[in-house]
Amino acid sequence: EALKSPCRRLLKDSKSCPLQLHLAGRFSSHLFLLFSDVFVHVSYSGHQVFPLATIWIETISDTDQIKNGISLTMPEDALTLTAVQAADKGEWMWAIKQAICDAVTERKNLPRSSSSSSSSTPRPPPQDRHACYTFKKPGPYKDAKYEGMWKNSKLHGQGKLTWPDGREFRGTFHEGMQDGWGTMTTPLPEGMEVYEGRWKMGKMHGNGCLRYANGDLYEGHFQEGKKWGHGVFRQGRINIASNPEATVYIGEWVNDRKQGFGVLEYLTRGEKFMGMWMDDNRHGNGIIVSLDGIYFEGNFIHGKISGNGLLMTEDATYYEGQFSGGTNLSGKGTLTMPNNDRIEGTFYGSFSDGVKVTGTFHKAQEPTNERKGFSHNVSTLPSTFGQMSVSADRKWQALFAHCYSLLGCDVSLTFPPPPVRPDKAWQRVAAVLAMAKKVQKERSSNYISDDLETIPVSTPCDRLTTEHYHKMKGYIAKAIDSPAHPLGQLFEALVDVYRASYVGVGAHQRLLTHAVNEVKSYISRIYPIIRSAFVLLIDFKAFVSWSAPPCASSSTQRPCTLAPLTSSTPSPGCIVTAAGLLLPLLLPKIYPPLFTLFALHNEREDEKYWRRIRHWNKQSDVSLMSYLGLDEKFWLIEECAIDDANGVMSAIKNRSYLEAIDTLQRMSTSFSPAEKLQLIQLTFDEVNTLVQRRERSNYLWSMDDLFPVFLYVVVRARIQHLGAEIHFIDELMEPHLEYGEFGIMFTTLKACYFQIQLEKVL
Amino acid sequence: MASSGGHTFKVVLLGEGAVGKTSLLLRFVENKFNDKHLTTLQASFLNKKMNIGGKRVNLAIWDTAGQERFHALGPIYYRDSNGAVLVYDITDEDSFLKVKNWVKELRKMLGNEISLCIVGNKVDLENDRHISVQDAESYAASVGARHYHTSAKLNKGIEEMFLDLSKSMLEQSNTHSAASGGSSAPGSRGGSTRRQVVTIVDDDDRPERRGCCSSS
Numbered sequence: 001e002a003l004k005s006p007c008r009r010l011l012k013d014s015k016s017c018p019l020q021l022h023l024a025g026r027f028s029s030h031l032f033l034l035f036s037d038v039f040v041h042v043s044y045s046g047h048q049v050f051p052l053a054t055i056w057i058e059t060i061s062d063t064d065q066i067k068n069g070i071s072l073t074m075p076e077d078a079l080t081l082t083a084v085q086a087a088d089k090g091e092w093m094w095a096i097k098q099a100i101c102d103a104v105t106e107r108k109n110l111p112r113s114s115s116s117s118s119s120s121t122p123r124p125p126p127q128d129r130h131a132c133y134t135f136k137k138p139g140p141y142k143d144a145k146y147e148g149m150w151k152n153s154k155l156h157g158q159g160k161l162t163w164p165d166g167r168e169f170r171g172t173f174h175e176g177m178q179d180g181w182g183t184m185t186t187p188l189p190e191g192m193e194v195y196e197g198r199w200k201m202g203k204m205h206g207n208g209c210l211r212y213a214n215g216d217l218y219e220g221h222f223q224e225g226k227k228w229g230h231g232v233f234r235q236g237r238i239n240i241a242s243n244p245e246a247t248v249y250i251g252e253w254v255n256d257r258k259q260g261f262g263v264l265e266y267l268t269r270g271e272k273f274m275g276m277w278m279d280d281n282r283h284g285n286g287i288i289v290s291l292d293g294i295y296f297e298g299n300f301i302h303g304k305i306s307g308n309g310l311l312m313t314e315d316a317t318y319y320e321g322q323f324s325g326g327t328n329l330s331g332k333g334t335l336t337m338p339n340n341d342r343i344e345g346t347f348y349g350s351f352s353d354g355v356k357v358t359g360t361f362h363k364a365q366e367p368t369n370e371r372k373g374f375s376h377n378v379s380t381l382p383s384t385f386g387q388m389s390v391s392a393d394r395k396w397q398a399l400f401a402h403c404y405s406l407l408g409c410d411v412s413l414t415f416p417p418p419p420v421r422p423d424k425a426w427q428r429v430a431a432v433l434a435m436a437k438k439v440q441k442e443r444s445s446n447y448i449s450d451d452l453e454t455i456p457v458s459t460p461c462d463r464l465t466t467e468h469y470h471k472m473k474g475y476i477a478k479a480i481d482s483p484a485h486p487l488g489q490l491f492e493a494l495v496d497v498y499r500a501s502y503v504g505v506g507a508h509q510r511l512l513t514h515a516v517n518e519v520k521s522y523i524s525r526i527y528p529i530i531r532s533a534f535v536l537l538i539d540f541k542a543f544v545s546w547s548a549p550p551c552a553s554s555s556t557q558r559p560c561t562l563a564p565l566t567s568s569t570p571s572p573g574c575i576v577t578a579a580g581l582l583l584p585l586l587l588p589k590i591y592p593p594l595f596t597l598f599a600l601h602n603e604r605e606d607e608k609y610w611r612r613i614r615h616w617n618k619q620s621d622v623s624l625m626s627y628l629g630l631d632e633k634f635w636l637i638e639e640c641a642i643d644d645a646n647g648v649m650s651a652i653k654n655r656s657y658l659e660a661i662d663t664l665q666r667m668s669t670s671f672s673p674a675e676k677l678q679l680i681q682l683t684f685d686e687v688n689t690l691v692q693r694r695e696r697s698n699y700l701w702s703m704d705d706l707f708p709v710f711l712y713v714v715v716r717a718r719i720q721h722l723g724a725e726i727h728f729i730d731e732l733m734e735p736h737l738e739y740g741e742f743g744i745m746f747t748t749l750k751a752c753y754f755q756i757q758l759e760k761v762l
Numbered sequence: 763m764a765s766s767g768g769h770t771f772k773v774v775l776l777g778e779g780a781v782g783k784t785s786l787l788l789r790f791v792e793n794k795f796n797d798k799h800l801t802t803l804q805a806s807f808l809n810k811k812m813n814i815g816g817k818r819v820n821l822a823i824w825d826t827a828g829q830e831r832f833h834a835l836g837p838i839y840y841r842d843s844n845g846a847v848l849v850y851d852i853t854d855e856d857s858f859l860k861v862k863n864w865v866k867e868l869r870k871m872l873g874n875e876i877s878l879c880i881v882g883n884k885v886d887l888e889n890d891r892h893i894s895v896q897d898a899e900s901y902a903a904s905v906g907a908r909h910y911h912t913s914a915k916l917n918k919g920i921e922e923m924f925l926d927l928s929k930s931m932l933e934q935s936n937t938h939s940a941a942s943g944g945s946s947a948p949g950s951r952g953g954s955t956r957r958q959v960v961t962i963v964d965d966d967d968r969p970e971r972r973g974c975c976s977s978s
Contacts, residue, residue: 629831702784703806707827738842739770739822744807747824751835758834 009036012095017088022066022080032081034095037103039072041079050074052103053131056153057096059089072096073153075146076137100125127151140202148173177202188213197222220253221402227253230398230493232500236267250500251277252398261395263501272505274514275300275390285388287514288327294351295510296327297388308333310384312510313351318382321347329355336382340364381513389514392521399493400525406432406486407532416528425532429486436484452478452485476530477585487529494522495589502593509600516731519594520579522586527578579734584672587732591671595724598731602723608757609722615761616715624715630708634691657713660686664717667725673733676725677742683713684745707748714752726750768818771931774840776864777849778857779828782883785914786849787823790924812928819928823847836864837871844931845877847923852882852911853890858898865905875938877930878907879923886913 014020014032021030021041031042039055041048050072060069060080068089072079083089104125128151135141141161148159154176161169171182178184178199186193190213197208203225204210210218210227220231227233231253236246251262258264258277265272275286281303288296298309305323312318321333329347335357336342345359401411408428409417433452452475482488500506502515587594599606616624625635635656664683667676687709691699719725729746737743777783791808806825811818826832826839840846848864850857861880868876880902882893895911902909908926912919 629829700784700788701806703825703827704779704784704829706806707829707832739772741807743772743822744824747839747841751827751832751838754838755832755835 007036008038010034011036011099012092017091018084019070019088019092020082020084022069022082034092034099036099039096039099048077050077051131051133052096052100053129054133054150054153055096055100056127057093057100057125059093070096075133075150075153075155076135076139097125104129104131128157151175171199186213190214221398226256228255229253229402230396232496233258248500250497251396260398261390263497263506265500265505270505272501274501274506276394278302285390287389287511289505289508289511291505292352293508294327295508296323297386298323299388310382310388311351312382312385319347320382320384335359386513392514392517393525395518395521396494396497399490399497400529403486403490403529406489407529409532416525422532432486433484452482473581476581480585487526490526490529491586491589494586498590499593502597507593507596507600509597509603512597512601515594515597519583519586519590519732523579523582526582526586530582577734577736579732580674583732584674588671595721595728598724598728599721602721602727605757606721606723609753610720612756612759612761613715613718617718625712628708628711628715630712631705634705634709656690657687657709657716660684660690660713661716664713665719667717668719668721673729676729677733677737677746680745680749681742684710687713703748707751710748711752711755714749715756722753726753768820769932769935770820770822771844771928771935772842773821773823773845773847773927773931774843775823775825775847775849776836776840776861777828777847777881778830778851778854778860781828781849781851781854781857782914783825783828783849786847786881786883786912786920787825789914789917790823790920810924812925814925814928814932817932819932821924821928836867840868840872840876843872843876844934845879845927847879847881847927848907849881849883850893851884852893852898853884853887855892858882858893862901865907869905874906875934877927877934878905879927880907880909881923882909882911883914885911885918886915 010033012034014030019032029044033040033042037052039050039052041050054075056073058071058073060066060071062068066080066082068083068086070081070083070089070092072081081092083092128149130148131150132145132147133150134145135143144161144163144167146155146159146161148155149157151157155173156175157173158171159173161167166185166187168185169178169182171178171184172180174180179201180199181197182199184195184204193211193213195204195208195210197204197210198206200206204222205224206222207220208222210222212218216236217234218227218231220227220233221229222231223229230251233249233253234247235249246267247264248267249258249262249264251258251264252260254260257280259279260277261275262277263272263274270291272289273282273286274289275282276284278284279302282300283302285299286297288294293314295312296309297311298305299307305325305327308321309323309327310318310320311323311327311329316338317336319329319333319335321329322331324330328350331346331348333347334342334344335347335355341364342362343357343359344362345357347355347357347359349355400416404411404417406428407425411417429452476487479485479487480491483492498515498518501518502511616627619627622635660683663679663686667679670676670679687706688701691701691709714722726746726749730750733742733746775783775787787808791810808821808823810821810823812821813819824839824843826836846864846868848861850861865878865880868878880898882895882898899909908923908930910919910923910926912923914920
């Protein structure tokens with residue numbers, strides 16, 4: 001027959017040792033031949049060849065229907081054979097097993113055991129084996145050639161599939177389907193489509209990266225082969241002139257379409273939309289900002305603006321009313337000028353090309369520039385500002401849901417889900433880390449440190465102590481820096497989306513409110529997640545101080561030794577709040593975009609302030625101090641002047657407040673309001689120590705004396721964006737600090753800033 | 763460890779340079795005051811705990827710079843304060859005029875929510891008096907403020923003044939919280955209950971309380 005080949009030997013056939021196909025028709029004739037490498041089934045119409053390496057054999061225990069049965073399973077076929085007598089079955093079993101073993105071991109190039117034929121009970125052939133196979137029958141793998149690991153006739157473990165049309169999959173299989181990490185390459189007429197990421201049940205599922213043939217790139221979550229969950233989609237390339245619509249979308253997806261909250265940036269147009277989506281269209285509230293300073297806020301239905309919107313230009317001009325198309329004014333509305341004059345009427349056109357107006361002009365009744373305790377210009381925003389934007393808590397829900405699901409919470413029913421038991425959460429953390437390690441090993445990248453798997457506070461205790469708190473804080477700090485840890489994944493993703501929102505076109509001064517709210521919302525949403533692991537942490541919003549922490553531990557762990565405070569004055573070292581815990585961890589990661597917004601917002605005041613600072617710093621200490629109204633006893637330069645010759649004077653005089661000045665300067669290189677406040681306090685401490693030392697008596701400060709001295713320090717510290725710094729602290733400091741000493745110190749700094757602006761330039 | 767509920771009130775001290783604000787303040791706290799308790803800001807910022815009708819009241823007293831030059835900084839300091847102590851020197855007419863200015867400004871910016879105390883200091887110099895008692899008291903009544911005569915030198919009238927001020931702020935916060943449905947509304951920061959140990963920053967209606975012991 002055609003099966004003859006030089007190294008193929010016939011081991012057994014069903015003529016000499018009868019073997020039948022189970023449930024075969026009475027008149028059909030079947031012949032089975034076992035060769036050294038294949039098993040052949042010859043029937044009336046033709047024959048089928050099964051390579052031994054992909055045959056799994058099992059005995060079937062006798063039943064009424066089947067006597068002496070043998071089951072053979074192949075990747076795409078299964079045969080149930082019966083022998084006439086038990087002895088025949090035994091012989092066949094032995095022979096096939098032996099042949100499979102030999103075939104498999106040969107494939108692996110292992111030394112063939114010469115004594116195999118002599119052993120009466122052969123080793124059962126391995127369930128898991130490495131083999132090649134080419135699929136023939138219709139199905140997802142048709143015509144594909146597989147090379148890799150098998151288990152019980154199913155693809156299982158690492159393997160590689162190649163299709164004749166050029167498609168290729170390398171990765172992990174489970175029970176016959178792609179499952180785990182894998183890479184799929186599909187050649188298409190335009191180019192290669194490559195997916196690299198997680199699979200489940202043969203479909204893209206989990207985090208992955210799909211590069212489309214046209215160059216578009218999606219990075220994010222998949223579900224059942226579709227973009228689903230949080231992901232970034234880059235469409236078009238900016239360097240191709242013919243493509244005006246290069247966009248980056250970052251946000252939520254459902255069933256391959258943009259749905260939920262997302263930010264879409266038009267790279268070439270310099271425009272950004274931040275809002276709700278449905279079915280790939282803008283749908284719901286949203287904000288548009290553009291490079292030319294336009295800020296628009298409105299409600300969309302299926303991609304079209306509906307109802308009234310709010311449009312603001314870079315100065316304080318704003319229009320509230322009807323729109324059409326993009327951000328073209330169309331219909332009834334009110335246009336308000338920076339000086340509060342307004343026009344009511346109908347408007348057609350756009351701010352860039354001119355607006356045709358029919359309407360009534362109203363002169364502002366009275367100047368409304370009343371100083372309301374220096375509230376950072378917020379009053380210049382229209383009252384409707386922010387009403388048609390997406391609330392911060394609604395943003396990026398898919399990221400939080402993903403983190404919850406990593407921790408074993410069921411997010412399908414309610415969100416946020418009920419907290420899991422902490423031990424379960426920790427198990428999940430360990431599982432996630434273990435999985436990440438496995439993946440990293442598969443991709444041979446960096447190693448993940450082991451200590452994240454150690455539960456920082458393992459012994460149950462009913463009280464939160466300083467020691468525990470610091471342990472937890474240390475753990476959380478480490479966790480958020482690890483890309484494998486669920487918390488780290490969340491933080492990394494949040495930092496990404498934050499940057500995507502507020503960098504570039506997003507560095508728009510009108511977005512400050514939204515950016516700050518978003519930070520606060522992150523904190524209030526991350527905290528419950530952390531709380532599920534550390535049950536001992538107090539509930540969000542309520543905070544607590546533990547009873548007097550041991551002095552030794554508290555003084556070494558605090559960044560600066562605090563002056564003894566009256567017991568009711570909260571110091572940041574002894575009150576635990578969500579913001580106190582998380583802000584110092586989150587802010588350093590998003591500080592540049594956030595601070596840029598503050599700087600933009602306070603640009604005008606800061607310029608005014610800076611002009612004075614620059615001029616004043618050219619002055620000598622004596623003239624500056626007398627100009628600022630320092631009492632001569634605080635000049636602290638006479639002694640030096642008297643002691644030294646005139647020439648050295650200039651070098652020495654600067655020294656007196658140098659330490660305080662240095663300390664205050666460090667404010668601009670610290671990232672959290674708590675740190676900044678501590679530096680302000682330290683500055684006061686240093687001023688105080690200095691004066692006490694010089695006075696050699698217990699000098700008691702009154703604000704009359706202290707204010708000019710501190711003003712001098714502020715001027716000399718030359719902090720460039722002091723207005724932005726102050727605003728930053730104002731927005732993000734914890735409210736419980738406002739009444740304490742931090743409160744008045746910070747207020748004094750604020751007062752200095754405004755005083756500087758009030759003074760003449762000189 | 764849990765203490766009964768208490769109130770924290772912010773009080774600003776306003777007055778021209780030489781009227782004796784600082785000495786007034788030091789007198790008020792000096793009994794309980796030794797070097798150990800001094801804060802960095804010393805006499806510029808003081809915390810005083812009081813017990814008024816069984817209620818704990820914590821006064822955070824903020825000094826301000828009295829120089830004319832820094833007049834414009836007032837709003838920054840008195841923002842969110844529950845009370846103001848306006849000090850003048852009974853021998854100095856200008857200082858009384860200054861107080862009038864402050865009162866006008868405070869009423870304009872903070873309305874009637876702030877409790878005002880007008881204090882004529884230096885009654886030990888009665889012979890040099892330039893502001894008549896009647897003038898001062900009728901003015902105070904006309905702006906809804908209380909008037910006191912004090913002498914920091916003789917430690918006279920000071921304790922009483924702060925006690926009355928605290929009572930008035932307490933009433934103010936009670937009526938305010940009653941008006942807003944028995945809960946402390948977000949705006950009334952001084953009215954929010956602050957505890958020595960367990961503090962709630964929650965502006966919500968439900969005053970959930972968590973001890974430092976396990977909350978679950």
